[in-house]
Amino acid sequence: MTSKPTVLIIDDEPQIRKLLEINLAGKGYLVKQAASGKEGLQMAASHLPDAILLDLGLPDMSGHEVLRKLREWYSRAVVILSVQNNENDIVRALDNGANDYLTKPFRVGELLARLRSAIRYNDTNANTQLIEAGDLEVDLGARLVMRSGDVLKLTATEYSLLALLASNKGRVLTHQFLLREVWGVSFQAETQYLRVFIAQLRKKLEDDPNRPRHIITESGVGYRFQ
């Protein structure tokens, strides 16, 4: 990317917008702001930002509606800001195409990291064959997973699950999404499969499966590979 990446903030709280602006501008982003859903949609269309930070609680229309309208034409990163840990809300937004989420109050460091990873997701694409994360390498072309250079023995289901998580590195994938993609639509509610296989994968991938560094649990929402 040659010019500064543009970020659009859609949030009705002036204090949050100010805080975000100071931090994002300081990190070299070009910051645009909108205080309502309607304004946000207009500015998204006129500025074509690289990423949008969208608050779910807007005065004029719900953040979900803004997201739905955005996703009709906007395919770049959308990161959700939500006031409290309302998992239903977050899962809904992620299933409707949000790339990631943060709950207020959030830590600025975390926000910047999530934003970076969401914008990176714009550039990469599903074509990437080799995904690296620390000591792990997932080679989608050869269907191989290596840990510190050694090939790991994974079952077919473990591999499908890991490949899906890895090709969405940095993104939260919801329980329902993972179950649907790996096991099939009729397994969407069978979260016990997911728990068991994630535990198995962690035993093979992680140094300490109880303190996972690669497959991170997002309580009540899903999993994230990093």
Added chain:
Amino acid sequence: MNPQGMSAKKTNKMRQFLIGMTSVTLLSVACYALGDLIDYRAVALLLLVAVSILAVLFDILPVLAAALLSAILLNIFFIEPIPHYKITDTESVLLFLVYLFIASVNAVLTNRLRNQEKKIRDREEKENTIKLYNTLLNSLSHELKTPIATIIGSIDTLKETDNTIQSVQRMELLSEMEIASTRLNNQVENLLNMSRLETGTLKLKRDWCDVNELVFLVIHKLHATDTHELIFDPDETLPLFKLDSGLMETVLNNIIHNAIRYTPQHSTIHITTAYDETHLWISIRDNGNGIPEPEISRVFEKFYRLPNSGTGGSGLGLSIAKGFVEAHGGTVQVMSYLNKGTTFTVMIPAETSYLKSEKDDE
């Protein structure tokens, strides 16, 4: 009031009518059988006693109905001519009217007395609510204002002494603000949780939950490794349980956080998980000073805090933990020995899944 309460009240009233009528009728039948032994005046007195007892126990309408029925029964079966509703001599007419009058007045007066008592009780209840509300406000304003004061104070200091302040002090003030904000956020979370419990809007979202993973997550988030030794021996055979993982995280966090807060530095906190066919067991055992006998029963009370407890804390954590466990149909028990330590045991009935990944055939 919810519709369920309404219908329960209705059936209760129906029952009162039924019991009132039946007891008066049964008494009349008994007296009729003993007709040779007792005079109709004695029967009138006996029926009056029955109506009086009913008046103490039941609402006004069922009692009045029973009184009326008893008067009619008295008239038909005990006052000449028998069995007939007509009354011939004046004395009997007088008896009937006086009976009806006394029975009704009895019912009305007793009812009034009861209403008055209820009013007093209601007022006392209201006063208690106000008292609780005041305690809440006091506790709250302290708990919320202290961190706010810290934040505002630190900001003022940072602003005014912009260039003169040393960078070490700057960092100190900033980390004070960080601690205060986290505390503020925790309090707000506690209050939201409490209100979810109090208003009954809490809905469980049960899903398969890896309890060992949850315990590790909570321990990790508490960042207490500098001050306390947290030991968790997971039972590796623990199945998945169908629980609300969000609520369970709060339960574990609050109990463990409580153990950290009320034990001296470098105390050890042991966490164990276990299960049987129907229940999940989690115990959190510390080797702190223990809780004195009189206080032990009060630790789950709202806004209750141990007399020797230092600053911070709203007295809500354990009562929220208990509420969330009870929402799952479980119990929390506490055992404490002075100078030896305290153990909290959470027991929750839950569906288990033994699904193992062996099913993934290669």
